[in-house]
Amino acid sequence: MNIGITDPDITQYEYRLLETYIKKERTPSFEAMTVGAFSQMWIFALYEVLRLWRDRRYEFSKLHKNGGIDLKLKSLNSDDDMNVTLQDRRKQLEKYRDDQSFRDEVEYCWGQLEPVYRMVELYRINMAKHAAPGKSNAIPMAPGYGRINMLCDALDYELIVDRVSFELLNRRDVADNLREALLVIRANKKTL
Numbered sequence: 001m002n003i004g005i006t007d008p009d010i011t012q013y014e015y016r017l018l019e020t021y022i023k024k025e026r027t028p029s030f031e032a033m034t035v036g037a038f039s040q041m042w043i044f045a046l047y048e049v050l051r052l053w054r055d056r057r058y059e060f061s062k063l064h065k066n067g068g069i070d071l072k073l074k075s076l077n078s079d080d081d082m083n084v085t086l087q088d089r090r091k092q093l094e095k096y097r098d099d100q101s102f103r104d105e106v107e108y109c110w111g112q113l114e115p116v117y118r119m120v121e122l123y124r125i126n127m128a129k130h131a132a133p134g135k136s137n138a139i140p141m142a143p144g145y146g147r148i149n150m151l152c153d154a155l156d157y158e159l160i161v162d163r164v165s166f167e168l169l170n171r172r173d174v175a176d177n178l179r180e181a182l183l184v185i186r187a188n189k190k191t192l
Contacts, residue, residue, distance in 0.1 A: 003046050007175050010038050014153035014172070021148050036146050036155050039171040040127050046174070047124040050117040057110050060096045061103075069097040108188065112181040119174050122167065126159040138163045146170070 017035045020028045063069045073093055080086055095102050125133045132138035138160050146155025154170035161167055 003042065003049060003178075006038075006042060010035070010042055010171065011153075011175075013038060014155075017155075018148055018150070018153040027148065032146070032148065032155065036144065039146070039155055040144070042171060043120055043123050043174065044128065046178070047117075047120045050113060050120060053110065053113065054117060056092075057106055060093065060106070063093075064096060064103070069093050105189075109185050112185050113178075116174065116178045116181050119169065119177060122159050122161065123157065123169055123174065126157070132160045132162055135162055 013031075013035050017028065017031050020031055060069075063072055073090060076086060076090055077083070078090075096106070121133050125131060126140050126143050129136075130140060130143045132140075140160040141158070144157075146157050149156045149170055149172070152170065152172045154172035156168050156170045159167050159169050
């Protein structure tokens with residue numbers, strides 16, 4: 001939810017960055033660093049949400065295949081009625097165990113979200129770990145250095161994919177792809 005709430009605000013910062021750049025005819029350093037910081041925090045937050053989704057899907061699927069959901073439910077503390085998260089987890093596990101259409105929906109949704117996750121993973125690993133995902137010896141030349149995109153106002157980053165491949169990506173690309181995936185999920189939810 002916070003991802004969606006902050007996206008329009010960061011987009012406005014990006015618009016103002018390009019306007020300032022055009023007005024001054026040079027890169028406004030402080031504004032560019034500010035937009036870069038907000039963009040990276042937004043990406044890092046989105047990565048954590050999508051990673052949670054991926055991990056939960058994997059855990060539930062593994063438990064279901066191994067017949068372990070009932071054991072997992074028994075291991076959850078049932079004395080804590082005030083813990084809303086625990087109660088939600090219990091409901092999720094029960095629904096995953098009992099409802100094939102729910103399991104299918106989870107798989108379908110992840111199928112739509114995984115390409116966005118891979119984009120975010122590439123961005124995050126380059127920025128935070130100064131490497132390519134799964135390739136610690138593939139080191140980016142200038143992690144965190146972004147150039148103002150003249151078409152969408154966001155900061156473009158050159159991200160290393162492996163030792164010889166790079167991809168140009170910005171926060172707007174990620175936000176647009178996320179929005180498209182969520183629209184597809186919402187549209188297909190009506191037909192499932």
